[in-house]
Amino acid sequence: MTQDAHLADGAPGLAHPPEMSLRVDVLLPRRLQSALAYTTPDPELVPGDFVAVPLGKREEIGCVWDAAEVVMARLPADLAFPPPKPVDPSRLRPVSRRIDAPGLPETLRCFVDWVSAYTLAPQGMVLAMAMRGWTPAPPKSVRLWRLASPGHPPKLTAARQKVLDAASAKPMSIKALAEKAGVSPAVISACIKLNLLEAAPAEPAFRDEAIKVPQPPTLSASQETIARSLRDIVRKQQFEAILLEGVTGSGKTEVYLEAVQECLTLERQSLVLLPEIALSTQWISRFTRRFGFAPLVWHSSMGDGHRRRVWQHVRSGAPCVVVGARSALFLPFTDLGLIIVDEEHEPAFKQEEGVIYHGRDMAVLRARQATVPVMLVSATPSLETLANVQAGRYRHLVLPDRHAGAALPDVRALDMRLAPPSRGQFLSPTLLSACRETLARGEQAMLFLNRRGYAPLTLCRQCGHRIECPKCTAWLVEHRAQRRMVCHHCEYTMPIPTQCPSCAATESLVPVGPGIERVTEEVQRELAGVRILVMSSDSLVSAEAARIAVTQIAQQEVDLIIGTQLVAKGWHFPHLTLVGVVDADLGLNGGDLRAAERTVQLLQQVGGRAGREARPGTVLLQTYLPDHPAMKALVSQDFHHFMTQEAANRRPGFWPPFGRLAALIVSAGTPESADALARALSDMAPKGEGLEVLGPAPAPLTKLRGRHRRRLLLRTRKGIAVQPLLRLWLQKLRLKSDQKIVVDIDPVSFF
Ligand SMILES: Nc1ncnc2c1ncn2[C@@H]1O[C@H](COP(=O)(O)OP(=O)(O)OP(=O)(O)O)[C@@H](O)[C@H]1O
Numbered sequence: 001m002t003q004d005a006h007l008a009d010g011a012p013g014l015a016h017p018p019e020m021s022l023r024v025d026v027l028l029p030r031r032l033q034s035a036l037a038y039t040t041p042d043p044e045l046v047p048g049d050f051v052a053v054p055l056g057k058r059e060e061i062g063c064v065w066d067a068a069e070v071v072m073a074r075l076p077a078d079l080a081f082p083p084p085k086p087v088d089p090s091r092l093r094p095v096s097r098r099i100d101a102p103g104l105p106e107t108l109r110c111f112v113d114w115v116s117a118y119t120l121a122p123q124g125m126v127l128a129m130a131m132r133g134w135t136p137a138p139p140k141s142v143r144l145w146r147l148a149s150p151g152h153p154p155k156l157t158a159a160r161q162k163v164l165d166a167a168s169a170k171p172m173s174i175k176a177l178a179e180k181a182g183v184s185p186a187v188i189s190a191c192i193k194l195n196l197l198e199a200a201p202a203e204p205a206f207r208d209e210a211i212k213v214p215q216p217p218t219l220s221a222s223q224e225t226i227a228r229s230l231r232d233i234v235r236k237q238q239f240e241a242i243l244l245e246g247v248t249g250s251g252k253t254e255v256y257l258e259a260v261q262e263c264l265t266l267e268r269q270s271l272v273l274l275p276e277i278a279l280s281t282q283w284i285s286r287f288t289r290r291f292g293f294a295p296l297v298w299h300s301s302m303g304d305g306h307r308r309r310v311w312q313h314v315r316s317g318a319p320c321v322v323v324g325a326r327s328a329l330f331l332p333f334t335d336l337g338l339i340i341v342d343e344e345h346e347p348a349f350k351q352e353e354g355v356i357y358h359g360r361d362m363a364v365l366r367a368r369q370a371t372v373p374v375m376l377v378s379a380t381p382s383l384e385t386l387a388n389v390q391a392g393r394y395r396h397l398v399l400p401d402r403h404a405g406a407a408l409p410d411v412r413a414l415d416m417r418l419a420p421p422s423r424g425q426f427l428s429p430t431l432l433s434a435c436r437e438t439l440a441r442g443e444q445a446m447l448f449l450n451r452r453g454y455a456p457l458t459l460c461r462q463c464g465h466r467i468e469c470p471k472c473t474a475w476l477v478e479h480r481a482q483r484r485m486v487c488h489h490c491e492y493t494m495p496i497p498t499q500c501p502s503c504a505a506t507e508s509l510v511p512v513g514p515g516i517e518r519v520t521e522e523v524q525r526e527l528a529g530v531r532i533l534v535m536s537s538d539s540l541v542s543a544e545a546a547r548i549a550v551t552q553i554a555q556q557e558v559d560l561i562i563g564t565q566l567v568a569k570g571w572h573f574p575h576l577t578l579v580g581v582v583d584a585d586l587g588l589n590g591g592d593l594r595a596a597e598r599t600v601q602l603l604q605q606v607g608g609r610a611g612r613e614a615r616p617g618t619v620l621l622q623t624y625l626p627d628h629p630a631m632k633a634l635v636s637q638d639f640h641h642f643m644t645q646e647a648a649n650r651r652p653g654f655w656p657p658f659g660r661l662a663a664l665i666v667s668a669g670t671p672e673s674a675d676a677l678a679r680a681l682s683d684m685a686p687k688g689e690g691l692e693v694l695g696p697a698p699a700p701l702t703k704l705r706g707r708h709r710r711r712l713l714l715r716t717r718k719g720i721a722v723q724p725l726l727r728l729w730l731q732k733l734r735l736k737s738d739q740k741i742v743v744d745i746d747p748v749s750f751f
């Protein structure tokens with residue numbers, strides 16, 4: 001805004017001549033590359049303010065954005081790009097009105113710009129992430145009431161007595177309480193006036209509404225040393241990246257919560273990112289015990305009302321701890337003091353749709369912009385992070401031992417070539433007897449197989465036909481419990497056929513290979529009477545389901561857990577001593593860049609659930625590749641030796657983290673169209689020293705949701721800025737209406 005403020009002093013309703021209006025950039029939360037220009041007579045409109053603007057025939061809510069020059073100036077040189085051409089001022093439309101709500105803080109606008117420039121995602125789509133939870137009006141809060149602490153209640157009428165019987169420590173709204181007690185709301189009001197009920201915090205999640213006495217742990221000497229360093233780092237309030245590494249069960253969580261405590265002492269806001277927050281009930285209850293209040297939880301399945309409250313609270317700058325999925329990075333923190341990324345090696349931090357970004361990397365960026373420390377936590381850090389440690393960019397703090405003298409589990413590979421399972425079975429005799437012995441000792445066992453459903457493939461014995469998804473290059477997976485065949489890549493499902501769809505033979509369809517449902521069946525057959533709990537995304541559909549599962553396991557109402565990768569998360573099951581990995585080789589197939597690294601991380605994490613308390617744990621890995629470096633690393637538990645080898649494998653070819661990658665995923669309505677676009681891209685590929693374009697090649701999922709896919713990979717030396725190269729490259733193309741190119745910077749998945 002460049003004009004003098006007095007120019008806008010018109011009487012309300014008076015139209016301003018165009019020269020008296022100010023130009024203002026407004027970013028809308030939709031697929032727009034950058035902000036749109038409008039005019040406004042209001043000199044007080046500043047970047048960050050929310051406004052309603054006309055767009056076509058509609059009105060949209062957007063955010064006043066910084067001028068293009070400002071945006072460019074705050075981007076690093078290698079991410080900046082030419083600003084859009086200025087629009088003829090006479091064609092600009094005026095802003096409809098300013099919305100009276102707190103604006104988007106500058107640090108968040110800066111982050112939006114950066115994420116957009118880094119990922120090449122339209123700026124408006126990134127803003128949309130920052131506006132999830134935003135609301136024009138402060139959210140309506142329904143007050144909740146609970147039983148007041150017992151005093152000497154006056155003599156009560158029958159109706160009031162009913163209210164006290166119905167009320168409990170659990171807060172309820174007046175309406176709900178009246179319904180439960182079967183009285184009118186007026187009776188509840190009377191009870192409130194008599195102090196029989198007290199107001200409860202609507203959201204027992206805010207720091208000043210402590211609900212219990214905090215119970216911090218007594219740290220061991222080695223934990224305390226690390227905790228002290230972390231507290232010092234937090235107190236400095238400068239940007240610093242730390243890798244907190246420690247074996248499974250060493251108390252990393254307890255230790256980083258000390259850093260969170262320090263941040264609260266500074267009365268600032270902390271953000272903890274967890275990969276599977278929706279199910280992290282154990283983490284949340286532990287936090288609540290430790291601090292005496294619950295954290296603000298943020299993830300995609302939270303309701304709108306909850307989101308709005310969190311958004312507003314964070315925006316208010318009041319001290320708090322947010323625990324969330326990667327999208328919590330886009331909350332409007334105004335007093336951020338610390339970011340923690342737990343399980344930093346997890347591929348789940350990568351968002352693969354919409355704005356494609358890596359939560360861990362963007363967390364480091366966010367911390368840098370906010371000049372606060374960021375702590376990356378893992379038992380099995382990613383090679384990216386280890387390389388940063390080696391280069392001296394990240395500080396490395398290590399917890400070497402399990403807490404309270406617990407030993408790391410004994411890990412053994414079961415060579416399936418030497419002692420295979422019986423025909424048609426998947427559990428070797430050794431694993432089965434280990435399960436029997438464990439259960440006989442009154443301990444719990446866990447079987448891990450990263451595959452949902454009954455069988456990954458259904459085959460016709462007569463004609464060899466394989467049942468495939470009509471829309472994807474993928475087999476349909478039988479889910480026997482639901483009596484359906486399901487595609488794991490799209491929403492397609494169909495009933496389990498009774499005859500072969502190709503040759504019409506009956507009783508010819510056979511399942512091939514195991515999924516966890518099939519393993520469950522085998523366990524039921526082999527270990528009669530065992531109480532099984534299945535943990536997969538089919539069974540653990542909500543936080544409540546996870547909470548129930550955790551309780552059942554803790555109370556030993558379950559003997560054996562069968563699960564997919566969900567069981568690898570930070571669970572702590574005191575009675576669990578045996579972990580059996582049904583197919584340790586599964587993740588090594590497909591041969592993507594990080595297959596071995598990921599296998600070691602995942603299996604070490606799963607194995608790390610065994611023997612976390614007094615009784616020692618055992619991990620048995622069923623493998624046909626006992627000599628594979630990944631298996632050897634798991635057995636020897638020498639993670640760092642393995643990672644050194646990984647680094648040596650990747651360095652010469654400039655594979656990440658020793659070079660950079662960007663994937664271009666081309667898709668189109670027909671194979672010909674996809675090929676044509678892929679070829680055109682390939683013909684115009686950038687050339688030069690230190691860069692190479694691999695492909696085009698059919699993507700492993702050649703067809704996905706009916707679209708035909710091809711992949712190209714740009715690989716460069718470290719110092720080369722890939723974004724400008726990609727921008728130039730993509731600008732040269734005109735896409736047909738069925739064609740699409742998705743850019744994935746630093747790809748994690750290669751499907
Ligand atoms: N100082 C301590 N006092 C009491 N309990 C502790 C202490 N340190 C750790 N524990 C307990 O030991 C268990 C393991 O600790 P924690 O979960 O923090 O380890 P971790 O390193 O984060 O584990 P993982 O990486 O396997 O998830 C937890 O139940 C935790 O409460």
Ligand SMILES: [Zn+2]
Nearest residue numbers: 469472487490
């Ligand atoms: Zn499909």
